[in-house]
Amino acid sequence: MALGTTLTTPGQGGAIGTQGVAEGRQPANEQVYQTLRARLLEGALEPGASLTLRGVAASLDVSMTPAREAVRKLVAERALALTPSGRILVPLPAAAELEELFAARRLLEPELARRAALAARDRVAPLLKALQLQDDAIEAAISAGDAQGYVRANTAFHATLYAAAEAPALMALVESIWLQTGPTMRRVYGMIGTRALQDFHEAALTALSDDDSQALAAAIRDDVDQGAALAAEAAAL
């Protein structure tokens, strides 16, 4: 068959097996990916910085192959970029691209929040508790002036909320956006010192406990808008 495809006839060995990795062990490329991803999300990698396959491989003590896979995966998610020559670098999104990314967040995240509110109706308490913890971490990061910690905690807050929506496809889209904005937002919050941030998370928690999905969506929209405004402000500097 063309392209080496094989059609698994339904009902005849169609079951998805459980081959692969020896139970719990995760492949090397996955470890590399998760490491790089976490550092990008919290903005530990400077926009404009360049990576090398051999460098990544040596740092994480693997061969070039898993490093390649992880880097290419991040490139596919636009979390890393390749120059025309194939050099790897942490992208520095243009102002216009940042605007696009926030526009997408503004469209997608309120929807995700709305779904989370609806899906978590019968288990609001534990969700609220988890979110409250994340919010405390955010406050702590603000007090400490820890921009990287702030970005990480803020991402965790949103991730926890949206996870309740149980919408993996939407979640994947949003996470892809976060990966792209991460490095820049770290820089943004570093520049403005996490000052004067209006707390929309409080409103979000209230809406959630009130079972008001519309209000929750609105709070998240305001939160995203605030981030967009900051990014725009910082981009103008």
Place this chain on the structure above:
Amino acid sequence: MALGTTLTTPGQGGAIGTQGVAEGRQPANEQVYQTLRARLLEGALEPGASLTLRGVAASLDVSMTPAREAVRKLVAERALALTPSGRILVPLPAAAELEELFAARRLLEPELARRAALAARDRVAPLLKALQLQDDAIEAAISAGDAQGYVRANTAFHATLYAAAEAPALMALVESIWLQTGPTMRRVYGMIGTRALQDFHEAALTALSDDDSQALAAAIRDDVDQGAALAAEAAAL
């Protein structure tokens, strides 16, 4: 430096070079990727079908390495999936995931259309002409009962319109969604025989020539809604 990163000091060799491929030549992995991507977009690969690296490599006459890169890239875009054991297959999205994907399209595509209308204000004529051609191809595919051709032409229509928005980040998100819905939609249109499709493209073209971005966005929303309804209907079968 950690993780093998090197920070390119701005102003000191910071220019993005033009290394890499010898001018116009595209890497083997890119060719494999484009081939697989095109086939997924138009639904030439059946949901549930399985691929093998060696099979893909042999089909396109390359070694296993570029095949791996291309496949992993598509996996990152959720256009292909890996079983827990690492087997590669064309995903068969659950009904709930399809609904998510269409919800995302419904949020993102009208926005992209709106931006296209605004950005293409001073060059509407050539855009309209291009879109009209794509629409003719769609009609032809419908007449011929060619489901695969329909999906391809329909995708091309939307892609042409959104390209005018010059919003690469948003475009990447939408294309990622298309890759995920492609195989299923091919199946959907094959099942219902491209019957009884209301033509929202006509309304879109009118709105575009009227410079009415709101009406254009509405037409696109209707178009996406129709696709969502068909998918839901087909999923129920």
Place this chain on the structure above:
DNA sequence: TAGACGGATTTGTGATCACATTACTGCGGC
């Protein structure tokens, strides 16, 4: 002092190989 040039080094790409693990085939037992 600034710019251009040439060579050494670095880098990504692609190919091939070894290996652990899993999926598949056919056979035997209940």
Place this chain on the structure above:
DNA sequence: GCCGCAGTAATGTGATCACAAATCCGTCTA
């Protein structure tokens, strides 16, 4: 007739190597 099991074939992962191309560095020239 159906299920389970052993042996074989196939698959993805990771490592290593060769190579072409581009970046980087020092030097020379105007």
